[in-house]
Amino acid sequence: MSNTHASGETVECPNLASQPTLKPVDSRKSILGSGLPIIRHLPSRSQRLIGPWCFLDHIGPTDLTTDNAVDVGTHPHIGLQTVTWLFEGALLHKDSLGYEQVIAPGQLNLMTAGHGICHSEESPPGFSGPMHGLQFWIALPAEYEDTPPAFAHHTDLPQWQQDGAEITLVVGELAGHRSPATVFSPLVGADIVATQACRLTLPVPADFELGLCINEGHAELEGETLKTGELYYLGQGRDTLILTLSAGSRIMLLGGEPLGQPVLLWWNFVGRDQERLNQAVSDWQQWPNDRFGEVSAYQGAPLTAPTLDPSVRLK
Numbered sequence: 001m002s003n004t005h006a007s008g009e010t011v012e013c014p015n016l017a018s019q020p021t022l023k024p025v026d027s028r029k030s031i032l033g034s035g036l037p038i039i040r041h042l043p044s045r046s047q048r049l050i051g052p053w054c055f056l057d058h059i060g061p062t063d064l065t066t067d068n069a070v071d072v073g074t075h076p077h078i079g080l081q082t083v084t085w086l087f088e089g090a091l092l093h094k095d096s097l098g099y100e101q102v103i104a105p106g107q108l109n110l111m112t113a114g115h116g117i118c119h120s121e122e123s124p125p126g127f128s129g130p131m132h133g134l135q136f137w138i139a140l141p142a143e144y145e146d147t148p149p150a151f152a153h154h155t156d157l158p159q160w161q162q163d164g165a166e167i168t169l170v171v172g173e174l175a176g177h178r179s180p181a182t183v184f185s186p187l188v189g190a191d192i193v194a195t196q197a198c199r200l201t202l203p204v205p206a207d208f209e210l211g212l213c214i215n216e217g218h219a220e221l222e223g224e225t226l227k228t229g230e231l232y233y234l235g236q237g238r239d240t241l242i243l244t245l246s247a248g249s250r251i252m253l254l255g256g257e258p259l260g261q262p263v264l265l266w267w268n269f270v271g272r273d274q275e276r277l278n279q280a281v282s283d284w285q286q287w288p289n290d291r292f293g294e295v296s297a298y299q300g301a302p303l304t305a306p307t308l309d310p311s312v313r314l315k
């Protein structure tokens with residue numbers, strides 16, 4: 001997806017906490033394109049990053065018809081990976097490397113933007129029905145921000161039962177399991193589904209900064225009720241999470257080691273400094289070019305970068 005944030009500010013994303021905490025993140029409801037409701041959890045004013053995760057949209061739940069189909073035109077990314085993970089529905093990804101991939105629930109689309117890529121995201125032709133899922137961005141560490149772009153589709157992710165919950169490890173590492181998806185710093189993104197009410201004891205790395213995104217149902221952690229449609233920030237320092245999950249609940253555990261580096265986010269670009277973001281905006285304004293390539297399979301108009309105010313300077 002594409003960031004609609006265009007307030008004229010670059011979002012600076014410091015990692016702040018090193019202690020356990022539990023607080024809801026201020027999130028914003030928005031509409032993408034022709035009618036796709038989303039909740040933008042990250043970045044928010046109260047929370048910029050969770051580990052290396054710098055962006056999180058909760059897509060839907062909604063019912064799509066051919067009238068309000070998803071159609072996010074060709075747009076660029078740098079310095080990040082996009083993680084697309086659906087609970088219901090389908091999306092068709094097309095990118096400048098030539099990939100065309102429909103994603104279904106239980107599958108992972110992982111796009112590494114690195115030095116530069118562009119892509120489009122659409123409902124598959126003729127698609128109608130429920131749509132519900134997540135899209136995350138992971139900031140790449142400085143030493144990998146110019147890595148060559150890549151795309152991978154994974155259908156065989158680690159999955160196990162624990163204490164009555166079914167856990168799918170989408171990316172990273174958790175409880176001795178490791179996802180086959182390529183990532184560039186220690187992190188976790190795990191989908192937890194409770195088909196029945198249960199109490200889940202989950203070992204987690206104490207040096208990971210963690211968050212819990214409540215996608216369906218509700219959960220309880222340390223006496224606090226975690227509500228549907230909310231993202232909670234947990235800080236660092238726990239080695240175990242003991243979660244009470246309602247029947248039918250579905251939550252995403254996300255986080256990782258803080259990068260310990262500045263992370264600047266402008267529109268669909270992530271970088272260490274403003275010059276890098278300025279260059280990406282300029283390169284997209286002069287698109288098509290070698291940096292971003294072309295999505296020859298997408299027929300619609302490309303997205304335009306919002307104007308980056310050159311007076312906005314960052315430390």
Ligand code: MN
Nearest residue numbers: 001002075082
């Ligand atoms: Mn995108």
